[in-house]
Structures are given as structure tokens and as C-alpha cells.
Amino acid sequence: MLQSQTQLTPHPHDGTSAEPNAVNPIEQLTQQLGQQLLHALKRNSHTGIADALYEQMLKLATHDDKLKVELFRFVDVLPSLQSSTAVARHLSEYLTQPGVRLPAGAGSLMSLVQKLPFGDKLMSTAAHWGARLMSERFIAGSNLAETTRAVERLRERNMAFTLDLLGEAVISEREAELYQRKYLDMLRGMGDLQGRWPANPQIDTAPYGITLGATALPRVNVSVKLSSLYARFDPMAAEATSEAVKARLRPILALARQTGAQVHIDMEQYDYRSMTVRIFKEILMEPAYRDWEHIGIVVQAYLRDSEQDLRGLLAFAQQRGTPFTIRLVKGAYWDFETMLAAQRDYTAPVFAHKWETDANYEALTQFLILNSQFLHPAIASHNVRSVAHAQAISQQLGLPPRTVEYQVLFGMGESIGRALASQGERVRVYVPFGETLPGMAYLVRRLLENTSNDSFIRQVELNASAQAELLMKPAARRLTLDSGVKRQASSVSRPIFQNEPVVDFAIAANQQHMADALKQVRGEFGFAVPVVIGGRREESLNVVARENPSCKNEVVSRTHFATLEQAERALNLAERMFPIWRDVDVAARAHVLRRTADYFRQHRHEINAWQVYEAGKPWRDADGDVAEAIDFCDFYAAEMERLSPAQGARRKRNVPGEWNEYFYDARGPAVIIAPWNFPLAILTGMTVAALVAGNTVVIKPSEQTSRVAYFLMQALEAAGLPPGVAAFLPGEGESVGAALVADRRTAVIAFTGSKAVGLHILKEAADVKPGQREIKHVVAELGGKNAIIVDEDADLDEAASGTVHSTIGYSGQKCSAASRVIVIGSAYDTFCKRLKDTLESICIGDAQDPATTLGPLIDADSQRRILNYIEIGRQEGRLLAMQTPSPEQQAKGWFVPAAAFVDAPAEGRLCQEEIFGPVLAVLRANTLDEALKIADGTLYALTGGFYSRSPANIARVRREFRVGNLYINRKITGALVDRQPFGGGRMSGVGSKAGGPDYLHHFLLPRTTTELVMRRGFAPVEE
């Protein structure tokens, strides 16, 4: 076997290894070939009317950055607008957004047109015409017949093609099956046609490698996105995803082989990268495909770890023994990856600077071409410098002409494609086709790329850069352009507190950690949870077993339920310790919180695993809970420091001779009564807020999740909290909880749970007991009956998927969960169809299985209650969609179906009562007014959602949908500490906003001191 090659020259990405402008033979050749290519490019540049119009439109759009964004947002919504009035309204809403600068005269022209009798029609026609002009440029046709004409024209111009069936991630299995069918139809259709195409050796053969002779290439080539083949494509559920995708991919590969076509696997966002590579490798090792070379995959050079990827693929190709194609691209999702990483507090997987991507592209190009006998190189770039560099390496190595394939995008890179073809190079054009709606994401990506200042194409089109600059070595560009840094810095401004990132289960190592933890914790089943008072572990006679919600025969923990006598002692101690803890420095108290957070970090997977077994939480829900607990510790520590500056820096309102100071003190012993649905986060949030404010605490966790709650006690002790400052009393709400609430010593009660219990606590707290010294302060977070409104112009895929996630996340057992969705006007029928498809594609299963999207409920009572609500749904409305657990699952754990009902009355039980399970009511509204009225028509005001692409409607809903947490164009669960402080009004709670800037005030008493410092007419000078 031939040895793989490594590098010809020092790694171009390593700025220290070579002077940026140092001349070496490859660089010299690159410059020379680049100039030739630029010259040929000019000769081959477009000249038609459509091109000129398109150019003018782009010039207008890019006249102002804000205008560009708003125009592209308009292009995105346009295909879903049903009337010319809607088109005109949206256009004018987008173009009148604050900060948008229209070209001179455009604003007045638009106002004038709007006033004309057929103004709307005129604007709509112009908008559709413009959008068609753009989409026809990048999308070859809406069906195979139109596309066939386009690819035949390409072949006539000596360019091969690869077909891309438009459509991004699918959200239902029905849709995934449809995609598979479309790929199969496409292969059959093209297979029948290819015989009529005259042979063209320039594009139909390749002299691969140095040692091999000419290889005949398939004339038909299709590009496939793996995520379109499986609705639950999830790298965390690696096994399930791999099996499902392979099952749908095999028939495509088999037909491609049979009809003599080539299949190329596209690369999508970073989250999918490892999964895509894994599936590619697995299927290529199957006997049916192991000796098949007409298949390929993509490597994205903007990824920091792409070199490792390429080396891995080379090793794989050598092991497999049959070469395959690598399409080397820079990567199409740079903005998305950068923003997503910032939102998740991850390091972005992509380079921050354009020159780094370019330099890495050159390094990978070199590696790829050197190893072309194993990995057939396809250089996909429109950048003359990148392409010329590939040509230079190929020539320097003396490879036979056309060893390297050059690939360009339809409508974007055709002039460079034509230039390369005219030089006799082997060129392939990536030809997307399909319906407009699924094509919008692709179109907008292309428009963004085409108008980005960093894009090579843009530089050429604008004639913005001199030839020398266009051909400059990437490392040299570092010194001239730094827009990457600017873009990053402006998009991410860092506050002092940072949210804890959730574990990225797309990474195999993290999946393994979690699997190990699940195994380890299984070995600890039966763990005895004690009562803790004054730092001592105590038992009780009342030991209650907790079963695994996914498998009720398994006892996971046994909890010593505290007695009333223990509650009495705990409160005595809390009262005694209060003055001591209250006077501990804020810095020391904050330190305890930060160390508590560290303990959670160290035990992250173990706590996650306990949540899976004890609370029945699927992996991501479990981990989100632990991340939030960490956030509460870090955030409240920082908040308390903010509220308690050093003495000299306190709030002062001094006047000559009179000094006034305002500051905070603790309130007294706090009783913490927490629910099971966020067994660590909510408990921790309420507890550490009380503690950092200087209060002592008695913790009463939920009966169902005592083991998880006990981690808090362990963490506080490990963090150095003095014994007696916190007591841990697992037990029953009705006995221990009630006694703690009623006790005269209790100064603060922090409760999260049901409306009934919360209101009872508020009443009880108002009843002053003999000997009571403080008016009890109650922090109560109660339930919700949350609604999502779906506007007529909403992206219905996003809306359906967001609604389903909001409904079924942790089996609907979140107070933020969606239980009503109100759909406006013409969107109703399509939305219902999408919702049904999406809901019926979810995977019900054991919480420990990473493929599970809907786990069990918390206990048998909940199961009975939810089954009853499903009955109520059937009586009050009509079943729209249902995903049902298997009879075995139902017998094994506390599983219930996920269900959506239509036609239930807005004032009925289904639409009014808090259900706390995966049950959704779908309501219809004619107007936004009506939708808001329905949304507002319950006792609660916790969370709400709005899917819309109308800036005016979004602004209105922001004002008028009066809930504690309103989410626009995203799911309504998953609030993050500090970014989305959580809590609502009306019967949803006292409006305390956990994780927000006002929360600690509930645990503090503000005090004022005034000192008259004047003595006989003189006073000290104020510092």
C-alpha cells in the first residue's frame, strides 16, 4: 500500500513558519495561475439583462447593512404570504424598521405607490418579480424537467453537475420518507436520460492519482443531506440516528450503483458533522459499498478541527481499500455557527478570521491533492486565489491534467466555472432544485454569502480590490483585514456573569461519560437519603422507597422522611444560627455559593444520571437542570456582591451635616419548599438566594426526588457552609412542609409548586402565630396555562416543531410548557398538518435511552391524571394527533401518550386547567386581536410564545401579550438565568423572577441609617 503524503511546504496556517510574502515555487505558480484565471474570469463574466438587474438589486440591498438584513428577512417570508396586501404590508414594515436607510427617493416612491388604487398589487408584483429573479439565479428549477434542461446546458458548456434536492432539516418521518422517495425518483429519472447525453471526456473521465489510469465518471451525480432522511437526526442518539439514516440511505446508494450514478454526502452544521462522518464510514464498510468509489463527503475548512477530520478520512480510505471523493469547501454556516456558539456559551468551532479559513483551506488542499490516490480531490471554491493554489499544487506535483475536480455553485460560481472549463479543467456545478418554500433557507444563505464583505465573489463583483490583493496569500491578508474580529466582538458583549454551558452530547466522549455515570449510579440503587440537622445525618422510622419512573419495579432510592420533631429542631437551630450567618461577610457567603457550583460541576454526570433514574428526565433535560443550578449559584453570588458594596460605596443621600445610607440585611430563617420537576435547579435557586442574603435555611425537597436534592446538601457542606446554617428535611408537604410554613420562627417561605398549595401557603403565612416576630414573606412561583400564538405569516415548520418541543419537553411537566396553541386564519390547516406529522414522529422511551424525546411521567398519580385529561380532550374536542407508548412501555413505567386536540372550547377544562403533561389544545383565531384575547383568557400569566414574521405584529404582541416570559419565534421553555429571568404574574406567582436582578430582594430587608453629624454648627467634611 502506498504511504500517504503530508506536506509540500510549511503549513500556511502557521504564521510563524513562513514570511507571509516569502516566495516559493508554489506561491509563484499560484500568482501566475491566479492572474490567468482572473483574466479568463473577466472574459467569461456574465453579460445578460438578468445579470445586470440582479447586480443592481444587490447593489441596492447592500447599500446599507440594516437594509440588507431586513430585505433578506422579507425574502424569507415572501413565499408564505397569501395576498398582495400582506406582501405590501410586510415590505413596508421591514423597510421602515428603525435604522434602515433606504436609497434616495425609495421611501417616497414606496409611500406614493401605497396610496395608488392598486398600490398593494403593484408592490406585490414587484416583490415577487425581484424574488424570482434572485431564486432563478441560484435555483435551477422547481422540478426535475426544468432542472434537466439546466444540466444539459451545463454539459454543453463542458461542465458536469451534481443535483441537490432543496429542503433543509425535516421535522417529520413522513417528510423524511418523502425525501427518500424524491432522491430515488431523481436517480431513476436521470438514469433514464443520461444515455442521450453525448460523451464528454473532459468531464466524464478522470486520471485519478499518479499510478492509476483514466477512470470513467458517472454522468449523474446527486448530493444528499443526511438530516433530510430522518426526522429525529440527533448526534446524541447516535445509534438510533445511524441505524435510521442508513436504512433510508441504502436504497439510494443501491439505486445509484445500479444506474451508474455518484452520490455525494453534503456537510451541514457542526452539530451534525461527527454523525455524518460516522454514518458515511459505517455504510462504506458494508460489503455492498466497500468497493464502490463513486461516493464522496465534504470537509469544511472553516472548522478548527477540519485537518484532523481529513486525516481521519484518509486513514479510513486506506483501511477501506477503495478511494472516494472529498469535496473541500470553506463552509456555508459561518454566521450560524458563530451565533449559536455565543448563545450556548461554547467556543465557536469555526475560525474567527476569514484569512485563517483561507489559510487552512490551502493547507487542506495541499494535503488532499498529495493523497489523491486515496481521496479524490474536489476543490469547491469561487475564490480565484484558493483555486489557483490548488492548480499550482497539482502542476507542481506533475499530476495528470484533470486529476483535481473543481466545483462551483449554480448561479454563483459559473463564471469561474466557465473560466476553468475553458482552461480544460474538470468542473462540476452544484445544481439545487425544488420548490420555493423549502428553498428559502438555501437562497438566503447564498444571498448572504454573495453580499458579505468578506466574500471573494463580492470583492470581484464590486471591483473593490486590486488584482494583487485578490491573489494575496491568506497569512498576508491577516495584516490588512480584520473584519472577523469586529463581527465577533460586536455580536457578543460579555456580562460579568456567564451561563454554564450545557453538556454537548453531540460529542461522543460526553455520551460516554453519561453512559458511564448511568452505569455507576445503577450500582448505587437503594441509596438511603438521610435527614441532616446541624451537620449530622439522622434517620427516621418513615423510610419511603422511590421507583424509577421509566421502570417502576426498580427502587432507586430510599428516603428517611423527616418527623415533626426533627422539623422543630431544625428550626430551633436555624433561629440560633441566624445572627451568626447574617453577619458573615458577603464575600464569604458568595464564596460558598461559587464552591457549591464547583461541586455540581465536578459531579455533573453523576447528578444527571440520578435525575434520569429518579425524576425520569431524558439526558438533555437532566443536564439543563444541573446547568441551571450552577447558574443560580454563580448569579446570586454576583448579585449579592452587587447589592452589598463595601461600606464606603453604599447608596448615600447625604446633605451637609446629615449622612444617610441605604443597605440590605437578612430577614431570618427561610423555609424552602421545592418541586420535583427541576429537582436540583429550583431547589438550589431558592436555597442559595436565601443563604447568600444572610438567611439560614430549612430545605424541604420534593418527596419524589430526594436523592437529587441531597446533592445540594452535600454540595453546600463541601463548599464550607457552617453546620446548622442549612438543614435538610426530606418529607411530606402535608406534614413537615405544613409545620415549617406555620411555625412562628419562619421569616421567609420560598415555594415553587401548584397554585392550590401556593395560595394555601400565602393564606397560612398571613396568620400570625403567638410569639411570631416577623411578617412572613412568601415567594411563590405557581402554575401556568401557557399559549403560543401562530401568526398567518409564521414559518410553520419552526412553529410546529417549537410547539411540540414546548409541549413534550420533560413530558410537559414544566410550568413553562405549552398547553395551548392559537393559530391565526389561513395558517390553521397547514399548521395542524405539520403539528400532527411532528408530534407523531416523536420517540417515546426510557429516560436513560438517548434517543428518547418523550420520557415517562413522575408517578402513577400523574399518569392517571393525564390519561383523564386525554379523555376530557376527547369529550370536549377532537383528537388531532397522538403518539402512544407501546403496551409494554405502559406496563413498565408511568408513560402516557402525547396528544393534541382541536375544536375544544376555549373556556372548557382542556383549555383552562393546568394539565402538567404532554397534552395540547389547538385553537383557531381569525385575527391577532382574537388570538390575544384567547391567550389572555385564563387565570395564569406565566409564559407565552409568538411565531410571526411581521415586525409590526411582533411589536404589538411584545406590548400586549402580558405574560412573565414571552418568547418570539422560539420554543417557550428553557429560560436561562440572567438572560431570561423566570416567573409570571396573576395566578402564576408573585412576580419574583428567579434568576433576575430583583430576586434577591425577596430575601432581604432594606434598611436606612441617618446620622446627624453636625455638632454646634460644624460637621466633618464628607469623604
Ligand SMILES: Cc1cc2nc3c(=O)[nH]c(=O)nc-3n(C[C@H](O)[C@H](O)[C@H](O)COP(=O)(O)OP(=O)(O)OC[C@H]3O[C@@H](n4cnc5c(N)ncnc54)[C@H](O)[C@@H]3O)c2cc1C
Ligand atoms: C460545489 C459546492 C458544494 C458545496 N457544498 C457545501 C457543503 O456541503 N457544506 C458547506 O458547509 N458548504 C458547502 N459549500 C458552500 C461553501 O462552503 C461556500 O460556498 C464557500 O464557503 C464559499 O467559499 P469560497 O472559497 O467560494 O469564497 P470566499 O469568499 O473565499 O470564502 C467565504 C467563506 O469564508 C468563510 N468565512 C467568511 N468569513 C469568515 C470569518 N470571519 N472567519 C472565518 N471564516 C470566514 C466562510 O466559510 C465563507 O463561506 C459548497 C460550495 C460549493 C461550490
